[in-house]
Amino acid sequence: MSVETKKIRNVVLLGHSGSGKTSFAETMLFESGAISRMGTVGGGNTISDYSAIEQERGNSLFSTLMHVKWRDCKINILDTPGFDDFIGEVVSSLKVSDTALIILNAAHGVEVGTEILWEYVNEYKTPAIFVINQVDHEKSDYESTLDQAIERFGPKVIPFQYPLNQGTSFNSIVDVLHMVMYVFDAKGGKPAKHPIPPGEMDKAMKMHNVIVEAAAENEEGLMEKFFDKGSLSEEECTEGLRIALANQQIFPVFCCSSSRNMGSGRIMGFINDVVPSPADVPPFSLLNGKTMKYDSKAAPSIFIYKTISEPQVGLVSYFKVYSGTVKAGDDLINAKNGTHERVSQVFEANGKIRNSIDSLQAGDLGVTLKLKNSHTNNTLNGRGQTMEIDIIHFPEPRIRTAVSPPSKADMEKLIKSLHQIEEEDPTLVIEQSASLKQTIIHGQGQLHLDLIKYRIEKVNGVVMNFERPKIPYRETITRSANESYRHKKQSGGAGQFGEVHMRIEPFHEGMPGPEGLTVRHMEVDELEWGGKLAFYWCIVGGTVDAKYSSAIKKGIMQKMVEGPLTGSHCQDIRVSVYDGKMHAVDSNDMAFMLASVGAFRNAFKNAGAQILEPIYDVEITCPDSAMGDIMGDLQTRRAIIVGMDSDGHYQKIKAKVPLAEMYQYSSTLRSISQGRAKFTRKFAEYVPVPPDIQQKLISEHKEEEED
Numbered sequence: 001m002s003v004e005t006k007k008i009r010n011v012v013l014l015g016h017s018g019s020g021k022t023s024f025a026e027t028m029l030f031e032s033g034a035i036s037r038m039g040t041v042g043g044g045n046t047i048s049d050y051s052a053i054e055q056e057r058g059n060s061l062f063s064t065l066m067h068v069k070w071r072d073c074k075i076n077i078l079d080t081p082g083f084d085d086f087i088g089e090v091v092s093s094l095k096v097s098d099t100a101l102i103i104l105n106a107a108h109g110v111e112v113g114t115e116i117l118w119e120y121v122n123e124y125k126t127p128a129i130f131v132i133n134q135v136d137h138e139k140s141d142y143e144s145t146l147d148q149a150i151e152r153f154g155p156k157v158i159p160f161q162y163p164l165n166q167g168t169s170f171n172s173i174v175d176v177l178h179m180v181m182y183v184f185d186a187k188g189g190k191p192a193k194h195p196i197p198p199g200e201m202d203k204a205m206k207m208h209n210v211i212v213e214a215a216a217e218n219e220e221g222l223m224e225k226f227f228d229k230g231s232l233s234e235e236e237c238t239e240g241l242r243i244a245l246a247n248q249q250i251f252p253v254f255c256c257s258s259s260r261n262m263g264s265g266r267i268m269g270f271i272n273d274v275v276p277s278p279a280d281v282p283p284f285s286l287l288n289g290k291t292m293k294y295d296s297k298a299a300p301s302i303f304i305y306k307t308i309s310e311p312q313v314g315l316v317s318y319f320k321v322y323s324g325t326v327k328a329g330d331d332l333i334n335a336k337n338g339t340h341e342r343v344s345q346v347f348e349a350n351g352k353i354r355n356s357i358d359s360l361q362a363g364d365l366g367v368t369l370k371l372k373n374s375h376t377n378n379t380l381n382g383r384g385q386t387m388e389i390d391i392i393h394f395p396e397p398r399i400r401t402a403v404s405p406p407s408k409a410d411m412e413k414l415i416k417s418l419h420q421i422e423e424e425d426p427t428l429v430i431e432q433s434a435s436l437k438q439t440i441i442h443g444q445g446q447l448h449l450d451l452i453k454y455r456i457e458k459v460n461g462v463v464m465n466f467e468r469p470k471i472p473y474r475e476t477i478t479r480s481a482n483e484s485y486r487h488k489k490q491s492g493g494a495g496q497f498g499e500v501h502m503r504i505e506p507f508h509e510g511m512p513g514p515e516g517l518t519v520r521h522m523e524v525d526e527l528e529w530g531g532k533l534a535f536y537w538c539i540v541g542g543t544v545d546a547k548y549s550s551a552i553k554k555g556i557m558q559k560m561v562e563g564p565l566t567g568s569h570c571q572d573i574r575v576s577v578y579d580g581k582m583h584a585v586d587s588n589d590m591a592f593m594l595a596s597v598g599a600f601r602n603a604f605k606n607a608g609a610q611i612l613e614p615i616y617d618v619e620i621t622c623p624d625s626a627m628g629d630i631m632g633d634l635q636t637r638r639a640i641i642v643g644m645d646s647d648g649h650y651q652k653i654k655a656k657v658p659l660a661e662m663y664q665y666s667s668t669l670r671s672i673s674q675g676r677a678k679f680t681r682k683f684a685e686y687v688p689v690p691p692d693i694q695q696k697l698i699s700e701h702k703e704e705e706e707d
């Protein structure tokens with residue numbers, strides 16, 4: 001039986017790696033009776049970390065869909081990996097969740113992974129609840145974790161609970177919303193309810209009032225009642241909290257111990273009572289900029305937020321129902337490519353376990369199999385529906401590496417396997433670079449690329465080696481030069497003859513015409529690798545027939561593709577062909593093309609030839625303590641620091657760094673910061689390389705050529 005929209009809750013578990021998300025999900029499943037034995041991450045038997053590689057590594061690497069029944073509602077749970085390398089899994093889960101549970105580790109406080117996630121929570125405007133986990137840990141410090149959360153995330157972070165006794169003796173939680181104390185026995189589970197001890201009453205009452213005031217604040221009607229009566233009824237308070245939560249006006253804080261199974265029941269109770277259903281959250285966005293509300297009575301529409309391919313099964317598509325009720329057997333149309341898709345079965349999932357269900361209503365999350373031509377970010381519509389849901393924007397890649405199989409014969413198989421993974425993982429970008437003669441993969445971090453290697457080798461049986469990726473340098477010129485070249489060949493029968501005179505100059509928009517030349521004809525081409533080639537035909541008096549102009553341009557283009565210095569692409573050059581010679585019998589296209597290649601190559605070398613290198617804007621977020629080492633390391637990378645911002649406990653460093661110096665940066669940063677720093681990068685511009693590096697690149701290229 002499908003669950004109605006009002007009774008659905010979609011929560012995503014977010015937090016720094018190791019905070020206890022997967023363990024918390026396991027306690028939710030266990031407490032709700034969805035599973036009869038509680039697994040542990042260490043034991044490799046949790047519902048969420050079900051893949052072999054997750055069990056081997058003892059970490060979540062993929063997002064996992066689970067669900068429980070708790071009182072009146074169905075809670076869909078999306079567990080996510082904490083490593084920044086797998087941020088793609090987080091972003092797609094956030095897209096389809098209506099509330100985030102941000103798990104903090106009471107022994108570590110607010111960690112940098114959580115900071116990064118917070119930015120996404122804000123971007124998606126997802127209602128959020130903090131869960132301070134591991135209060136049973138001997139180093140647990142609930143108060144300072146809470147203080148850090150308030151400092152980092154603002155005064156809307158309001159505690160709803162606190163542990164009476166934290167550390168190894170932890171067994172009691174004071175709940176200041178319900179004004180009751182929960183006391184657990186050694187096995188955890190359902191706690192006994194006790195009155196709040198008199199010594200705690202003042203503190204608890206004060207905290208309670210803060211919550212009630214926050215509940216009243218966002219609704220005029222409630223505010224009036226609050227002023228009239230000095231308080232709110234439980235129902236009014238719940239209503240006020242739901243509105244505040246849905247609009248990011250309050251971020252409640254709970255506490256728990258996942259490994260001892262203490263506290264998840266109360267949090268699920270809160271999810272049931274207060275957390276907004278899809279019907280209560282602000283309308284969702286469509287690709288065309290409009291917004292809509294969930295309506296289970298309308299025609300069906302589903303949005304695919306994740307796809308994986310499973311051995312023996314094939315394509316597995318995870319979706320959210322954005323409109324109507326989707327039933328097993330429904331025929332839907334892919335709004336992007338028009339493919340007719342039959343949703344022959346609809347499933348609910350708990351990790352790898354899938355249960356077939358007849359239908360799912362608007363707001364619910366589910367799974368279907370064997371779609372023909374539908375992928376992540378596609379919307380499938382039923383008859384009468386034409387909407388397209390706004391897509392998930394996956395983050396830009398941050399690192400790159402070249403890959404190759406040990407033998408050339410396996411290349412095709414390797415590429416095929418990579419593309420298979422690319423289909424599941426939109427944060428992986430594959431580039432087969434003809435100019436660099438390398439296959440380069442771009443990903444989120446070393447861990448991400450290591451995982452791809454592992455999958456390719458284990459699943460597809462192809463060995464994949466990492467190699468240092470080449471840098472896509474560019475070549476250009478800095479001053480003008482004139483050159484002529486004669487191509488002449490006399491061998492037996494027909495000869496070859498062509499002579500070309502050209503001037504080459506650095507090209508920039510709006511530059512004046514070539515001095516002293518008459519332009520007959522001009523073409524300005526945008527080059528597919530960026531920059532331009534301007535080709536001017538300035539022949540007067542018919543010394544070279546205009547019919548050879550395209551052969552001459554072709555010769556230039558050949559050298560633009562493979563530049564004279566290092567074989568890199570050239571850009572931003574103007575070539576004016578102003579003279580030459582032809583022969584009545586021996587001239588032909590080939591001869592003029594070769595003459596043009598020669599003239600261009602020689603002119604280039606006299607025109608202040610310059611190699612350009614790609615520069616990236618890099619932004620690093622790190623704690624104060626790691627700042628010195630990170631700055632020191634950046635100095636060894638020819639980085640230019642363009643800004644430094646202090647942001648609470650964290651520093652943000654902005655720098656311009658040459659791509660050539662970014663090799664394996666993600667691993668270096670991880671090791672110098674003990675995993676507490678993160679970075680993003682984005683292509684910025686091409687700039688000239690320093691003279692010593694230019695010399696080095698040219699001689700390296702020569703050596704390669706001679707080999």
Ligand SMILES: Nc1nc2c(ncn2[C@@H]2O[C@H](COP(=O)(O)OP(=O)(O)O)[C@@H](O)[C@H]2O)c(=O)[nH]1
Pocket residue numbers: 015016017018019020021022023024040041042058059060082103133134135136137256257258259260
């Ligand atoms: N002491 C203690 N350990 C916990 C608790 N929750 C999780 N852990 C441990 O912390 C480690 C990381 O937990 P995991 O659930 O994988 O964290 P995740 O990376 O956020 O999914 C595991 O070894 C867990 O057993 C807790 O409440 N108390």
Ligand SMILES: [Mg+2]
Pocket residue numbers: 021022023059060079080081082
């Ligand atoms: Mg996990």
